[in-house]
Amino acid sequence: MLDASSLSAIRLTIELSLATTAILLALGTPLAWWLARSRSPLRVPVRALVTLPLVLPPTVLGFYLLVAMGPAGPLGKLTQALGMGTLAFTFTGLLIGSVIYSLPFVVQPIINAFETLGERPLEAAASLRAGPLDAFWHVALPLARPGYVTGAVLGFAHTLGEFGVVLMIGGNIPGQTRTISVQIFDDVESLEYAQAHWLAGGMLAFSFAVLLVLHLLQARSARTVP
Numbered sequence: 001m002l003d004a005s006s007l008s009a010i011r012l013t014i015e016l017s018l019a020t021t022a023i024l025l026a027l028g029t030p031l032a033w034w035l036a037r038s039r040s041p042l043r044v045p046v047r048a049l050v051t052l053p054l055v056l057p058p059t060v061l062g063f064y065l066l067v068a069m070g071p072a073g074p075l076g077k078l079t080q081a082l083g084m085g086t087l088a089f090t091f092t093g094l095l096i097g098s099v100i101y102s103l104p105f106v107v108q109p110i111i112n113a114f115e116t117l118g119e120r121p122l123e124a125a126a127s128l129r130a131g132p133l134d135a136f137w138h139v140a141l142p143l144a145r146p147g148y149v150t151g152a153v154l155g156f157a158h159t160l161g162e163f164g165v166v167l168m169i170g171g172n173i174p175g176q177t178r179t180i181s182v183q184i185f186d187d188v189e190s191l192e193y194a195q196a197h198w199l200a201g202g203m204l205a206f207s208f209a210v211l212l213v214l215h216l217l218q219a220r221s222a223r224t225v226p
Contacts, residue, residue: 002199006187008178009199032111035047036115051108061165066088069169091177106155117140117143117144160206184199
């Protein structure tokens with residue numbers, strides 16, 4: 001069975017995943033809308049920046065975030081000036097790193113949903129005297145719901161399995177920054193294979209369930225499209 005350290009890591013990882021997903025859905029919505037609708041020359045480089053974590057090694061991203069949050073880094077200097085200390089090796093720092101690292105997994109499905117939407121629903125709303133904001137809330141968002149579901153599920157699942165970024169930024173502090181992936185690594189190093197099997201098996205089953213649900217939702221969505 002799982003010991004107290006593993007249960008603590010599970011609790012902290014779930015809290016981190018929920019917070020990361022909620023922040024990304026809030027911040028990612030205006031960003032995805034702009035990327036899907038804008039004709040600005042900045043659109044392409046911004047989109048490349050959003051998807052950068054997909055190809056950037058997690059340790060590279062974690063290293064630069066650690067430097068930025070450190071005492072000599074720009075973010076570290078700002079937080080120290082505000083009396084907050086440094087964010088490295090804290091849950092807040094871990095949350096910032098997770099938001100950046102999971103950004104494309106949440107934002108990209110929402111962008112795709114907004115791009116698939118097209119102009120006709122918004123033009124129809126405008127013909128009924130709906131303002132841009134009203135059309136966005138009552139037309140665009142409901143029609144983009146599949147993208148939000150996919151983004152939320154992928155963002156939550158991806159944050160659960162983070163290792164390189166969280167280890168670089170948060171280290172291995174029990175109850176504060178030790179996530180499931182770090183706990184598995186710690187168990188293997190300590191030759192606690194039974195505990196590692198419980199956690200790794202649970203992550204494997206969860207990952208399979210996430211992919212299965214996404215495929216079922218996509219198949220159902222395809223059948224309902226006229």
